[in-house]
Amino acid sequence: MGLQDELTVMQPVVMKIFSKSVRENRLSHGYLFEGSSGTGKKRTALWLAQSLFCLESTETELACGKCANCTRIASHNHPDVHLLEPDGASIKIDQVRALKQELSKRGMESDQKVVIIYDADKMTVQSANSLLKFIEEPEGGLLLLFLTTNPGQILPTIQSRLQPVTFKSLTFDSLLASLTAAGISEQKARIYASITGSVEEVKAFEESEWFSEARNVVIKLYEGIHHQGTSPLIIIQESWMPLFKEKDKMALGLELLLLLYRDRLHLTLDENYEPICTAQKEMLGQDALRKSLSETTGEIEKILAAKSKLDSNMNTQLLMEQLVLEIQGR
Ligand SMILES: [Zn+2]
Structure with missing residues (x-):
């Protein structure tokens, strides 16, 4: 199974949204990928970058995974796909400054650039503020992907400028299963499981x-x-x-x-x-x-x-x- 198929099984809704947006050339400038770890956020981000640079992309397979661009992106070696991740406990202002300098240069091979920020909630306030300018005045070919397991920790000013993309976790299903096992109707349990991950909170709601x-x-x-x-x-x-x-x-x-x-x-x-x-x-x-x-x-x-x-x-x-x-x- 190729990456695209794997992700489609894992996150069908997310993949459907992005496949459609890529085909119609209607991607937003910034997305916030939110979901527990292990839900495919990083791989989806890389796949999305591949789909923009793939040399062999087709209507059904947007990223072939095999061409020179796809393999460079997969191994984090593509000059126009930038990855930012915490250096120690946080994403520091110096890292963001270096990134901005990179971005101010022309695209190495095209005008398209992608920035993927892992653990975006670990950005210091300074770093986040420094990035705001890019989000406020995005350049034509810049795609920003913020990945987080803690969307609540992302500054509201950043959050409100990004399209949220929820990566459903297994926790949803397991929570759903335990709530229905506890005698709550499936209809209600699905709503609870969508707004909280806490059984305690659900109990309080029920009472x-x-x-x-x-x-x-x-x-x-x-x-x-x-x-x-x-x-x-x-x-x-x-x-x-x-x-x-x-x-x-x-x-x-x-x-x-x-x-x-x-x-x-x-x-x-x-x-x-x-x-x-x-x-x-x-x-x-x-x-x-x-x-x-x-x-x-x-x-x-x-x-x-x-x-x-x-x-x-x-x-x-x-x-x-x-x-x-x-x-x-x-
Ligand atoms: Zn390719």
Whole structure:
């Protein structure tokens, strides 16, 4: 099995997104690969780089894995594919400066350049800030791939400028299995397993009324934004704010909202996808037909940007109202 096939078995959704984007020449400038170790993040990053430089790429096999460029990338010897990883405990400012100097030169063999940052959460604040400029004003042919097992440790300013790509881990399935074994319905267990890796947290959710109320309000808000129903601004004022007053609750609320958009994203790419939010399958399936891939990823970005603003002192009701208006394109 070639690398592409192996990765497709391991991370079918991720590979589908990237294969499509590469074929249509629509890659974003920056991605955040998040997932536990052993989920294929590094290999996917290298494969993606190969797909951009491969000399023998075909419609079905985007990276042959055998040509001069593919082999140089696999052995970390390609002049336009840069790898950054912690030097000791952190990714230091000097490393980032050296990288930026490399990048300021013209591409060795083409205008395309790829930067892969392993353990991106280990960047010092200084290093991260120094990289921000590149993310803010990306050059045409620059692709930045941030890899992390700890997305929560990535500065929000960086995070909000990257497209998130989740590498599903086996933990999801094992958590799912233990939750269903504990008597929780599969439908609920899939939602829990998507927003937390902690059985303890799930137990706390199960014991309070809060979680199911939260889910209802989140779905109501989604319907209010995209379908007929109560105005989303009224939902925010009357239902959302009382329930998601504290910032950690609000973060969870946005995480629950994201689940619906991620399901829609997956349904856009594969109509046979089994969504996490099973009960909303029909609605999300119809929305996936009406909305383009870029509309959906754009809306996901807006929610992530709102989530990253939670750390600031911004009024949370205002934050929600702005988010809703932005999604509705007003
Ligand atoms: Zn090749």
